[in-house]
Amino acid sequence: xxxxxxxxxxxxxxxxxxxxxxxxxxxxxxxxxxxxxxxxxxxxxxxxxxxxxxxxxxxxxxxxxxxxxxxxxxxxxxxxxxxxxxxxxxxxxxxxxxxxxxxxxxxxxxxxxxxxxxxxxxxxxxxxxxxxxxxxxxxxxxxxxxxxxxxxxxxxxxxxxxxxxxxxxxxxxxxxxxxxxxxxxxxxxxxxxxxxxxxxxxxxxxxxxxxxxxxxxxxxxxxxxxxxxxxxxxxxxxxxxxxxxxxxx
Amino acid sequence: xxxxxxxxxxxxxxxxxxxxxxxxxxxxxxxxxxxxxxxxxxxxxxxxxxxxxxxxxxxxxxxxxxxxxxxxxxxxxxxxxxxxxxxxxxxxxxxxxxxxxxxxxxxxxxxxxxxxxxxxxxxxxxxxxxxxxxxxxxxxxxxxxxxxxxxxxxxxxxxxxxxxxxxxxxxxxxxxxxxxxxxxxxxxxxxxxxxxxxxxxxxxxxxxxxxxxxxxxxxxxxx
Numbered sequence: 001x002x003x004x005x006x007x008x009x010x011x012x013x014x015x016x017x018x019x020x021x022x023x024x025x026x027x028x029x030x031x032x033x034x035x036x037x038x039x040x041x042x043x044x045x046x047x048x049x050x051x052x053x054x055x056x057x058x059x060x061x062x063x064x065x066x067x068x069x070x071x072x073x074x075x076x077x078x079x080x081x082x083x084x085x086x087x088x089x090x091x092x093x094x095x096x097x098x099x100x101x102x103x104x105x106x107x108x109x110x111x112x113x114x115x116x117x118x119x120x121x122x123x124x125x126x127x128x129x130x131x132x133x134x135x136x137x138x139x140x141x142x143x144x145x146x147x148x149x150x151x152x153x154x155x156x157x158x159x160x161x162x163x164x165x166x167x168x169x170x171x172x173x174x175x176x177x178x179x180x181x182x183x184x185x186x187x188x189x190x191x192x193x194x195x196x197x198x199x200x201x202x203x204x205x206x207x208x209x210x211x212x213x214x215x216x217x218x219x220x221x222x223x224x225x226x227x228x229x230x231x232x233x234x235x236x237x238x239x240x241x242x243x244x245x246x247x248x249x
Numbered sequence: 250x251x252x253x254x255x256x257x258x259x260x261x262x263x264x265x266x267x268x269x270x271x272x273x274x275x276x277x278x279x280x281x282x283x284x285x286x287x288x289x290x291x292x293x294x295x296x297x298x299x300x301x302x303x304x305x306x307x308x309x310x311x312x313x314x315x316x317x318x319x320x321x322x323x324x325x326x327x328x329x330x331x332x333x334x335x336x337x338x339x340x341x342x343x344x345x346x347x348x349x350x351x352x353x354x355x356x357x358x359x360x361x362x363x364x365x366x367x368x369x370x371x372x373x374x375x376x377x378x379x380x381x382x383x384x385x386x387x388x389x390x391x392x393x394x395x396x397x398x399x400x401x402x403x404x405x406x407x408x409x410x411x412x413x414x415x416x417x418x419x420x421x422x423x424x425x426x427x428x429x430x431x432x433x434x435x436x437x438x439x440x441x442x443x444x445x446x447x448x449x450x451x452x453x454x455x456x457x458x459x460x461x462x463x464x465x466x467x468x469x470x471x472x
Contacts, residue, residue, distance in 0.1 A: 031294075033315060033326040040329055127443035131328065134444070138321045 003174040004115055005059060006077075007183055010172075010222055011106075012052035013078035016068055017230070018099060019045030020237050024086050037135060038092075044128050051121045058117065069238035070245070073230040079221040081164040083230040090157040093143070097136040098165040098198065104129040105193045106184075114182030137201050144205025151206045158207060166191075166217035297323035298348060300386075300397065301331055302339040309341055311386065311395040311427075320344070320435045328444075337445050339437045347433040349406040351426040356390055359423040361414040367407055382431035383409035385417060388424045395427050406430070 001009075022042035029035025053064035061067060081099060086092045107129055110122035143150045169187040179186040195212065202209050220226070294316040300309040312331045317323035323342045332340060354360040380402045386395040398417050403409035406428045413426065437444075 031316075033317070033329065037325055037329040040333060124446075127446045130441060131444045134441075135325050138325055142319070142322065 001172075001174060003177045003181060003183060004118075005056065005061070006172055006174040007178055008052055008056050008059075008118070009077040010079075012049045012056065012067075013076050014082050014099075014103075014168075015045045015049035015052065017076070017078040017233065018082035018095075019043070019049060020233060021082065021084075021086055022092065022096070025089075025092065030089055038096075041096075041132050041135065044132070048125050048128075051125065055117055055121065065241065066245075069241040071234070073226045073234060074224040076224065076226065076230060076234075077222055078226075078230075079164075079167040079170060080218050080227055081161070081167055081221075083221075083227055083233060084164065085229055088153075090143075090153040091161065093136065093139050094154065094157040094161045095165075096132070097140050097201075098161060099168065100129060100132040100136050101197045101201075102165075102168050102190065102194045104133045105197060106190055109185045109190065109193075113184060118183075140201060140207075141204055144202070144207045154205075155207050159210060162210065162212065163215050163218050166212065166215060167219050167221055169194075170217065170219045170222045172222050294318050296345040297327070297342045298345050299323075299327040299331055300341040300343075300395075301327075301337050303336055305338050307338075309339070309397040314345065315342075324435055324437075332445060338442065339445070341434045341436045343429055343434045347429060349410075349428040351410065351428075353391075353425050354423065356424060357422055359418065359421055360426055361418040361423060364410060364414055367411055380404050383413075384429045384431050384434060385409070385413040386427040386429070387417065387420065388426070389422060391424055395425070400431060 019042050022038060022045065025035065025042070026039040027035065029038050049068070050064055053061075053067050056067065057064060062070075081095060084091075084095070104126065107122040107126040111119055111126060113119040113122065140154070143154050145151070169191040171187050175186060178184050199209055295318075296314045297317055297320065298314050299312050301312045302309050315323050315326040315330055317326050320342055324340065327340055327342050331337070351360045352363070354363065381404065382400050383403055383406065384400055385398050387398050388395045398413075398420070401409050401412035401416055403412045409428050410426065413428065417423075
């Protein structure tokens with residue numbers, strides 16, 4: 001695939017799928033204000049995906065709605081981290097923490113992308129991502145220093161989630177060209193920045209970051225290999241759209 | 250387990266591959282009726298008051314309260330509650346318990362005129378113990394919001410009110426005054442200004458962008 005399309009599909013699909021997943025907390029969050037906060041950030045992510053699908057459309061791909069709602073799981077390029085069910089709040093918070101740290105650093109780097117339309121979108125969304133990271137850090141610091149139960153659960157969630165989080169940085173064949181053309185700094189560089197960034201926050205808690213070198217990333221998502229959880233998500237998300245794909249909204 | 254936060258029985262080991270969405274999976278109710286358990290104590294977070302700045306260089310104005318376990322979390326909730334629907338360039342939060350409130354005057358007067366004088370020696374003694382910065386907020390009219398008018402240096406909230414009278418007492422009307430120790434206010438960082446600019450093109454978030462009345466009318470006529 002053309003390196004620009006390859007990169008954009010990965011970015012957009014991550015935002016759409018995690019945005020949809022996080023929206024499942026709507027009405028079920030631990031307290032009202034947090035419910036609103038988490039749902040609002042989920043909507044932000046859908047907004048980001050819309051902007052990125054818009055860029056794809058400008059490059060000749062189908063309309064954003066068509067791209068979002070008519071593909072099946074093997075055609076999605078999101079990492080497997082984003083498609084896992086929401087589980088309990090400890091998992092959802094840790095996923096939010098690990099994913100959004102990577103997203104903020106990613107879009108800060110993309111603000112200097114050689115592909116100007118993408119740089120423009122990145123400059124617009126990084127302010128929102130900064131807040132998402134502030135939100136994640138606040139809860140991780142608070143729960144990671146709270147009661148024994150809270151610390152245990154956050155630690156367990158962290159250890160479960162990390163192998164999936166490493167799949168954020170799975171590369172494709174286009175990687176060398178993405179880097180050489182200045183589209184993006186590349187996944188390896190991003191991962192190094194991410195490790196430094198999450199370590200800094202975790203160091204302020206009772207949580208311990210395992211040696212990432214000992215973990216095996218759960219790869220495959222970028223190549224269209226997904227868990228059994230993605231297709232049911234897509235079926236539900238597209239249920240209304242597929243009733244009448246030509247409906248005017 | 251701690252009551253209402255976790256909806257699942259603790260016997261389920263880290264039920265990750267599980268959704269709370271009832272359309273995806275129903276809540277797992279125990280098969281055997283359980284014995285009566287203790288009623289969980291009600292808990293309630295303290296409240297924090299929120300001030301926002303609607304544009305660069307405008308005075309911070311009171312916008313409403315939030316419940317939160319601590320100031321950092323109050324700040325997150327404040328951003329969600331009060332900055333998403335209209336422009337905002339900065340936000341402060343303060344524990345409700347940290348605000349000193351004067352009595353209310355009527356819409357024509359200034360409450361500073363009715364301020365009891367502090368004995369000079371009290372001001373003097375206090376001054377010796379060290380001065381701190383206080384932020385002063387005025388309510389100009391009932392039903393409006395308190396707005397920031399400035400800071401004064403004083404050794405107590407009472408002394409700060411006297412200092413505020415000297416500095417801002419010529420303003421009219423002043424229906425009510427809030428005095429807040431500056432150190433108690435959690436303020437948004439200037440470095441994080443870009444946090445307040447949300448991406449445009451989110452009309453789908455606003456009810457007003459769904460224009461359906463003409464379709465409803467047409468549907469009724471057809472029916």
